[in-house]
Amino acid sequence: MNKDNQNDVVTGASQTIDVNSGSSLMEPDKNKSEETVQIKSEWPGPKGMIPVTSGKADDANVHNRVFLDNILVEMRVIDAVEPDLTTTILGRKYSSPLMPAAVSHLNKVLSDKTRKPMQEKAIAARNMDLLNWIGMETNEEYGEIVAQGGDTIRIIKPFADHNKILDEIKFAEEKGAVAVGIDIDHIAGKNGKYDVVDGIPLGPITMEDLKHYAESTNLPFIAKGVLSVSDALKARQAGCKAIVVSHHHGRVPFGIPPLSILPEIKKALAGSGMEIYADGSLMSGYDAYKALALGANAVLIGRGILSELLKSGTRATEDKLKKMNEELAEMMMYTGVKDTNSFDASVLHYE
Numbered sequence: 511m512n513k514d515n516q517n518d519v520v521t522g523a524s525q526t527i528d529v530n531s532g533s534s535l536m537e538p539d540k541n542k543s544e545e546t547v548q549i550k551s552e553w554p555g556p557k558g559m560i561p562v563t564s565g566k567a568d569d570a571n572v573h574n575r576v577f578l579d580n581i582l583v584e585m586r587v588i589d590a591v592e593p594d595l596t597t598t599i600l601g602r603k604y605s606s607p608l609m610p611a612a613v614s615h616l617n618k619v620l621s622d623k624t625r626k627p628m629q630e631k632a633i634a635a636r637n638m639d640l641l642n643w644i645g646m647e648t649n650e651e652y653g654e655i656v657a658q659g660g661d662t663i664r665i666i667k668p669f670a671d672h673n674k675i676l677d678e679i680k681f682a683e684e685k686g687a688v689a690v691g692i693d694i695d696h697i698a699g700k701n702g703k704y705d706v707v708d709g710i711p712l713g714p715i716t717m718e719d720l721k722h723y724a725e726s727t728n729l730p731f732i733a734k735g736v737l738s739v740s741d742a743l744k745a746r747q748a749g750c751k752a753i754v755v756s757h758h759h760g761r762v763p764f765g766i767p768p769l770s771i772l773p774e775i776k777k778a779l780a781g782s783g784m785e786i787y788a789d790g791s792l793m794s795g796y797d798a799y800k801a802l803a804l805g806a807n808a809v810l811i812g813r814g815i816l817s818e819l820l821k822s823g824t825r826a827t828e829d830k831l832k833k834m835n836e837e838l839a840e841m842m843m844y845t846g847v848k849d850t851n852s853f854d855a856s857v858l859h860y861e
Contacts, residue, residue, distance in 0.1 A: 563760070570757050570765030574790050577767035580861040581800050586846035593842040594849040595835060599808050600689055600730050600752065600785065602661065605639040606835050607850050608798060610827075611789055611812030612665040612734065614645030615708075620820065627819050628655045634819075634827040636660030641688065643810060646707065649681045656685050663689045665734050668697055670704065670713035672722075679727050689751070690727060694720070695735025695758045717744055724749035734758075737765060742775045745784075752785040754810065759791070769804050773855065776805030795837025802838075803845075803853045 563571040597607040616627035628647070635642035636659045643663045644655055656662050664682040669675050675692065682690045694715045699705035705712045724731035730751035735758050736742050745753050755772050757765035768790040776786060788801045789810035801809045814834065818826035842848075845857045 568763035570760035570762060570767075571791055573765075574757070574760070574767040574769075577770055578791070578797055578800060581769075582859045582861060583799075583841065583845060584857050584859060585844050586857060587844060588846075590843050590846045591848055593839050593847055595839060597808055597850045599641050602641070602688065604641050604661075606831075606838070607802060607806075607808040608795075608831060608834055608838070609641045609643055609663075609787070609808055609810050610635045610815060610831070611810035612643035612645035612663070613812055613816065614647060616820065617651070625823065626654075627823070629658050630824040631815075631819055631827060632656065632658040632660055632662070634824045634831065635662075637824070638828055638831055640831065641808075645693075649678060652678075652681065653685055656687075661688045663687060663691065663732065665691050665693055665732070667693055667707060667710070668712050668715050670711040672719065674710075675723060676726055679723065679729075683727060683729055687729060689730040689732055691732030691734050691750075691752075691754075692720070692723060693735055693758065694733050694741065694745075695737070695756070695761055698761075717748055720745065720748035720750070735761075736775065737762070737768065737771060739771070739774050739778045742778055746779060746782050750784065752787060752807075753779075755786060755788045755806070756790060756810070759813065769801055772801070772804045772806060795834040795839070796841055798834060798838050799841040800858065802850065803847075803855050803858055805853075805855065 563569050565572060595606045597604050599607075599609070610631050613631070616631070617629075620627065628644070628651070632642050632655050641661050641663065643665060644652060645665050646667050647655065652664060664678070664687050666675055666678045679690050692715065697704060697712060697714055704714070720733065731749065732752045732754065733741070733745035733748075733750045734754040735756050736745060736753040737755065737757050742753055753775075755768045755775055757768055768788050772786070772788055779786065785807045786805060787808050787810060788806040789812060791813050792798050792801060792809055792811055793814045797814075798809045798811070811831070811834065815827050815830050818830040845854075847853055
């Protein structure tokens, strides 16, 4: 791997801690000198708190970025007006279709222990009237985060202990969650066995399991990590009210770009009433526009705000999301999209 692609193509960070598990994703080459493996990074704290891309062919993030950047947009400016970004998600209105994503464990990674990035993200979402997502946290930690106010969705890992999943669903209900869901794509570890996160064994997700979880709650249930029409249809059959089209920041080697399969999933779920959300390194409002034009009802923004959140907290996160909203509105105006119900995929072209 050459020096240029050792850095994250988006953030410039080296090495990494998985923001969903807190575990290291890349290890330094011990056979190389410190001078050789040292990579300049803009990151202020412990090295690599942002998921990185390796630049290798099996890295799904690389293919995702190429796909996004090769979608071009035609202009439809006659009769265009300033767009309304107000979006209805699971029956509730929000100021924008941008949703801070289901990251996890961020309170553990900063050297400054006086800061709590998970709470800072929740406050930013609340202040901006956005729907916030929360990933793997204990019930106690989850309760402390949602105490900041604002609407939240809780995403739970596919624990081998099904009672733990049901307990976390119930706790989310008690704390007023808008919806709950499960990371269906976080099953395999790098050793080809069920993954273990924070010492907790994960397990498979069967149709019967998914149906049981969906039926265990009065809240809308979400399958996160759908990357095929097959899983989308199974999620519908299991009673899920929404899915997230995602490859979980590139968990699957050679994973297809989420937006490449999104139109097929949209077509397969037509008439079901299910909502479809998408993520996958959406770094700007322009990226978000492409996801929405291709059929997403709303989008999750994780890596796009992670640097600002961890470096500077709530205000910087709000500023980044505001900028993304402005970029989204700009692109909507250039293409004659008056509101978030009026996206049209026919404006998109592919190089």
